[in-house]
Amino acid sequence: MSASNQEDLILDLKGVNVEFDVEAGKLHILRDVSLSVPRGSFLCVVGESGCGKSVTAQAIAQLLPNNGRITSGEIVFNVDDERIELQSLEKFGAKMRSLRGAKIGMIFQDTLSSLNPAHKVGRQVAEALLQHTDISKEEARERVVTLFTRLGIPDPRRRYDAYPHEFSGGMRQRVMIAIATICEPDILIADEPTTALDVTIQAQILELLKDLQKNEGRTFILITHNMALVSEVADHVAVMYLGRVVEHGTTQQVLFDPKHPYTRALLKSVPALDADKNEELKTVDGQTPSPADVTRGCEFAGRCPYVADICRGETIEMRTLPGNHQVRCVRLDAQGQLPIFQIGGASE
């Protein structure tokens, strides 16, 4: 996010707020989310369940459920020398439909429910191509077979005519990646693409995504809760908690020099493969509150060991530390250090 990168942001979210209508009223799900994504980079959005990471992806793709809507903010998508404000487009209007799938690709977690069980997989991949380009069915078929080969699907010609249930989980995820990439989109949003997969298969899929970024210059936004996975693929990391981005910076900054108390706690609660077994795992006390319960001050205040009166007052602003490392915490000093004395005494 240096000055030179800022000129070429493929995607720029500025102060996006999303609300959901529920029986009890309104839930403020995304709170002032700002993210800038340089072209060709790999951004990971991490956080625990309910933090709004999937809603962020849905907001970008204009696929929010019917009871959710963007109430303010801008989602700027820069493609082909055009500046498009996605939030102003009609959800299923011609413009958005021409972008979704063609310029913005999406990969979802649950492959079994994302593929139509009654259609041959090859046709489902080719569909995107036929929708967005003027090529014949035969050409489309050839393109799909070529892509299957590149994605490591064995026997691609025969597999084109197979049905989803004939594929294993890892192969179905490859088909999903094929659907998302067949139109060569500029940006790919992957929402927990490997969560349902075994680790050896997860490793294969990650190699594949990383290869698409490095060798074809695609931009990726990967949504995950797995911090270790992030450290292997990401260039930039955004950490979310209860609808807000609490820390945003390079992978080096966020994972190896974390500043926000939540990021620090989160990183320490995951056992590493070489963890010292005599040490207890660090935990974050309490539970994530409901978005309805926190309306003022810092969302993490109720669980934070460094909490002070100031944390419960006004909304906490994002601060920029040296190296454009952004942190939303008032308890940090100018060097990004937390106070040494803490009340309630957990961790560090």
Added chain:
Amino acid sequence: MRRGSCLSFRLGERVSNQAAADKPLYQITGIKKLFPVTGGVLRRTIGHVRALDGVDLDIFPGETVAIIGESGCGKTTLGRILAQLEKPTEGNRNFDFGNGLQSISDLRGPEEMAFRKRVQMIFQDPYTSFNPRQRIGAAMDEVLKVHGFSDEDERHDRISRALEMVNMRQEYLLRYPHEFSGGQRQRLSIARCLAGKPELIIADEIVSALDVSIQAQIVNLLRSLQKDTGLSFVFITHDVAVARYIGHRVVVMYLGSVVEILPADSLPGAAEHPYTMALMAAVPTMSSEGKPERVALQGEVPSPINVPTGCAFSTRCPFVMDICKSERPPLRDASDNHAGNLNGHKVACHLSIPPKL
């Protein structure tokens, strides 16, 4: 490798002492489980899923055995057989009720209840393991009643002590399951188990559905419970790092077979089976200097309906030899497990010298 073998040496002393002093609490040998596959109009059996293909395992008192493996490897079936929720097709199960190992294959009536009281299971999904229409207190009380605690005061006493152990408040007993979060419910499941004072708890993926910060709370809780009460755990998980952290021994399964048993501290370095090595290499790790070149396993796990003859891993193994395709390797002592260093490390592989990935 070096670091791993020196770790396992230190641990080896402890394990061998323990093995000499303690007899297993639970021993299973040659466990096989076949599930029939039916087909056609008459639903005739057309084949079998080999969920477990000859598993031997000893569980010692006060020990945590972590079972890892990928989906479909049979780890859940093994857990259910250990808890007597499923009968094996073949094999022996022996449990020590206090006077030596005794077969539990044909337990009936009070004897079976005595076993079930000692061996309890906690399930993955904390949302479906409580009756939504029953208060937590009633759900816990019912379990104790079934296990023959007829004195109401004693039941109440046991329940409150169990709640204390998992750091939950007494007033929660009057609440309904939907009033709790996933992590809290998992604590309550653990408390329900503890109230009957079991000797062995089988925990099947109990932290998989929880957020990492909550997962850490539960893992710490189990470890401190074991320190205080000396109970044994069989901890089934697909998370290698959690298994290594919580387990004393780690059992690695692949396609219904145990491919390696090793002291948890010696992971990842001491792994000798090519599958364990590949599994360790595939686990994402936090490292600032980037990941060393990863040997991605090619292909996928074969279907358990058509288990390859010979070694189950032979279809994906980078070191496969002719013998692997025809002869199934037995579980034998690993190269770092010998007279001077009995660490219990066993591996099922035809390669006598561990390969380098």
